[in-house]
Amino acid sequence: MRFKTFPGGVHPHDHKHFSASAPVEEFPLPKRVVISMSQHIGAPSQPLVKVGDEVKTGQKIADAGGFVSIPQHASISGKVTKIDMFPHPAGASAMAIEITTDGEDKWVDLVDDENFLQLSPQEMKKRIGEAGICGMGGAGFPTFVKLSPPEDKPIDTVILNGVECEPYLTSDHQLMLEKGPEIVSGLKILMKTLSAKRGMIGIEANKPDAIALMKKLLASEKDLSVVPLKLRYPQGAEKQLIYAATRRKVPAGGLPMAVGVVVQNVGTAYAIYEAVRFKKPLVDRVIAVTGSIVANPKNLRARIGTPFADLVEHCGGTNAPIGKAISGGPMMGFALPSLEAPVGKGSSGLVLMSQKEAGSIEERNCLRCARCVDVCPMNLMPSMMVQAVKADDLTLALRCGLEDCIKCGSCAYVCPAHIRLVQWIDRGKIRHAAAQRGQK
Amino acid sequence: MTEKYKVSPAPHLHDRTSIPSVMWNVVIALIPALVFAVYYFGLRSLWLTLLGVVSAVATEALIQWFRKVPITVTDGSAVLTGMLLSYNISAGSPWWLPVVGSVFAIAIGKQVFGGLGNNPVNPALLGRAFLLASWPSLMTGSCWVKTSKSAVMSGINLDAIASNLQTVAPKVHNLVTGATPLKVAQLIRDPNIYPEFSQKIFNGLIDLGTLKNLFWGNVGGCIGEISVFALLLGAVYLLWRKIIEWRIPFFYLLTVFVLTFFFGGIKGSGYSLTLPFFHLFAGGLMLGAFFMATDYTTTPMTKPGRIIYAVGCGVLTVIIRLVGGYPEGVSYSILFMNVMTPLIDMLTMPKAFGKVKK
Numbered sequence: 001m002r003f004k005t006f007p008g009g010v011h012p013h014d015h016k017h018f019s020a021s022a023p024v025e026e027f028p029l030p031k032r033v034v035i036s037m038s039q040h041i042g043a044p045s046q047p048l049v050k051v052g053d054e055v056k057t058g059q060k061i062a063d064a065g066g067f068v069s070i071p072q073h074a075s076i077s078g079k080v081t082k083i084d085m086f087p088h089p090a091g092a093s094a095m096a097i098e099i100t101t102d103g104e105d106k107w108v109d110l111v112d113d114e115n116f117l118q119l120s121p122q123e124m125k126k127r128i129g130e131a132g133i134c135g136m137g138g139a140g141f142p143t144f145v146k147l148s149p150p151e152d153k154p155i156d157t158v159i160l161n162g163v164e165c166e167p168y169l170t171s172d173h174q175l176m177l178e179k180g181p182e183i184v185s186g187l188k189i190l191m192k193t194l195s196a197k198r199g200m201i202g203i204e205a206n207k208p209d210a211i212a213l214m215k216k217l218l219a220s221e222k223d224l225s226v227v228p229l230k231l232r233y234p235q236g237a238e239k240q241l242i243y244a245a246t247r248r249k250v251p252a253g254g255l256p257m258a259v260g261v262v263v264q265n266v267g268t269a270y271a272i273y274e275a276v277r278f279k280k281p282l283v284d285r286v287i288a289v290t291g292s293i294v295a296n297p298k299n300l301r302a303r304i305g306t307p308f309a310d311l312v313e314h315c316g317g318t319n320a321p322i323g324k325a326i327s328g329g330p331m332m333g334f335a336l337p338s339l340e341a342p343v344g345k346g347s348s349g350l351v352l353m354s355q356k357e358a359g360s361i362e363e364r365n366c367l368r369c370a371r372c373v374d375v376c377p378m379n380l381m382p383s384m385m386v387q388a389v390k391a392d393d394l395t396l397a398l399r400c401g402l403e404d405c406i407k408c409g410s411c412a413y414v415c416p417a418h419i420r421l422v423q424w425i426d427r428g429k430i431r432h433a434a435a436q437r438g439q440k
Numbered sequence: 441m442t443e444k445y446k447v448s449p450a451p452h453l454h455d456r457t458s459i460p461s462v463m464w465n466v467v468i469a470l471i472p473a474l475v476f477a478v479y480y481f482g483l484r485s486l487w488l489t490l491l492g493v494v495s496a497v498a499t500e501a502l503i504q505w506f507r508k509v510p511i512t513v514t515d516g517s518a519v520l521t522g523m524l525l526s527y528n529i530s531a532g533s534p535w536w537l538p539v540v541g542s543v544f545a546i547a548i549g550k551q552v553f554g555g556l557g558n559n560p561v562n563p564a565l566l567g568r569a570f571l572l573a574s575w576p577s578l579m580t581g582s583c584w585v586k587t588s589k590s591a592v593m594s595g596i597n598l599d600a601i602a603s604n605l606q607t608v609a610p611k612v613h614n615l616v617t618g619a620t621p622l623k624v625a626q627l628i629r630d631p632n633i634y635p636e637f638s639q640k641i642f643n644g645l646i647d648l649g650t651l652k653n654l655f656w657g658n659v660g661g662c663i664g665e666i667s668v669f670a671l672l673l674g675a676v677y678l679l680w681r682k683i684i685e686w687r688i689p690f691f692y693l694l695t696v697f698v699l700t701f702f703f704g705g706i707k708g709s710g711y712s713l714t715l716p717f718f719h720l721f722a723g724g725l726m727l728g729a730f731f732m733a734t735d736y737t738t739t740p741m742t743k744p745g746r747i748i749y750a751v752g753c754g755v756l757t758v759i760i761r762l763v764g765g766y767p768e769g770v771s772y773s774i775l776f777m778n779v780m781t782p783l784i785d786m787l788t789m790p791k792a793f794g795k796v797k798k
Binding site: 008243249322336338353358374377380401407409413423 | 740
């Protein structure tokens, strides 16, 4: 088998053994859920319900707040008990709707279109939009927007992202093993809506069972293929995955559609399948609850809005005090101050680290060792960029690639001086954005 | 729900390298060279090295205490500077030479610029340049010691003509046997000085026996530069631990190899494949290419920049050796290219992934 990859990147220990091969377990109905209005990139959703309203599972409770936005749905049945600011899975807080369960899980009416693949692309897109689906790998870009490229940008390839290059995370892996045919159907739906002629599923070499299964499922499909990939972080980043799979380079500052490609996470493909076949809105997802201190690490299918604390309790709690609680993977995820935040549509994992694992070393002077330059998958000069940001020299920072940085964290991962490069670069990006707004 | 966990920016994992791990690994890689120095020159080379190290560490601690900044001497960087400085003096040097050199290297070469990571040139090489300018005779021969294992200190294989030389031209004999191999190579560059012997001596230089002596370190020279074998051991370790990258040493050595093959001979000597090896093995090239030209702070960060830098070092080294006034050019070449580093970095800034050519 030939394994493909991209230039640069790092090879962190994958720490996946905690929850790898744990079958997806249904998380019991939560007592309350908190549905955030900002689970995606774009305008926040607009609440359609008020406190005291009775809602059914799958009922739309918030409308898209603009073109680049998504509607939100109740993930359990019960009563709306609060509409307020709540802790957000990416840290800080955001407007959200709290629903308290009636204990019954009464659903809205669903359908079952067995011939769902015969539906028109317009109908498919409509169902995907109404289901409130956004990218489930973490970034959370509204899916139907990706499916509506301008006419002068024809799409010929759809790539499903089953890379899961973040250490610890196992939810996509397990989903592929358990829902292979459904994911393939999701891929076919995507190809039809985009009239793309080629479909690919990118999977890293540390998931040989998923590669083998998908190969088997795609054996008779001449337009669909599995792309086995070498183990390398950040291969799940859109531009790196597209390059690894197709050798096409997304132009700097451009979107994948510029090279005729759309990338979707495998979890998203599964949600798309459910939305198009059953008209089922996105109300649950698989999340890995893992880490060395979790008593029983698991892959859980949990309702959107379930508080993280409930998930940890379901996994038997922790064997040691929590040092860090990370929403997402450890390379790009967010460290949360508490477990109050709920599962969001982009929550692929909850990683708990012990206090020892969470320890960090003080920043020291840059040695100019150039490790960051060697590993940068975007071919930038991270250390020089950070020096420029520190000196408030935005011109030099931009020359070093401030706008092209994808914040994958490879540079900070290898820095012997333990410089928080991503944080500095982020600061530079914010200053640059502010400066641009000032000019307009 | 009152518990507060640690909040910090991603990434939340680290590959566990640190400045101390890098520095101490380089120190480890330099130890074989010290073992060979003790074997050939005696324990004095060890004491001189320790003096250099202690002075470097003390100077760094004192200045950091004076500057009221954290004292970071345990990170190994001052140890490394003291070690490299001592490796660049003769085992016959007076005790104060490594002390003065180390104090200068740390104080003027490093701390005045703000310490680790801010020095424009390699501090140890700056210290060496300072010693060379201040006590040229001590640094270029007056205190060279014979290796205890070899009758002929220079290590040049002149067995066939040695006795002959002693009787017919004792002056030439003393010069050839009392100098470092590169000094001899410099002496015979002018065929008018010892016309009747230059060809013979040249043949002795590129003789396999000479190469063998150079490889093991049975030659005259500075404490840490003599044994190619010991230095290569350390180099392999550094490459294996990914502390240094192959580009700088490879292109530096390649440049010296190619240039000395074509231009290293004397009048009428023709081309010889052992000559470039003589130039690779002799003097401080191995020490310089693997341990000093690879110093992080003073070398370019971009990959093409590293190649330009290394080729520059190689060209300058060969120019100094073949036409310059000094027999050896490694340290000045590296110092010169150190100064070029910021310029090289700016000129070779990489193009972001997906950036189209303009």
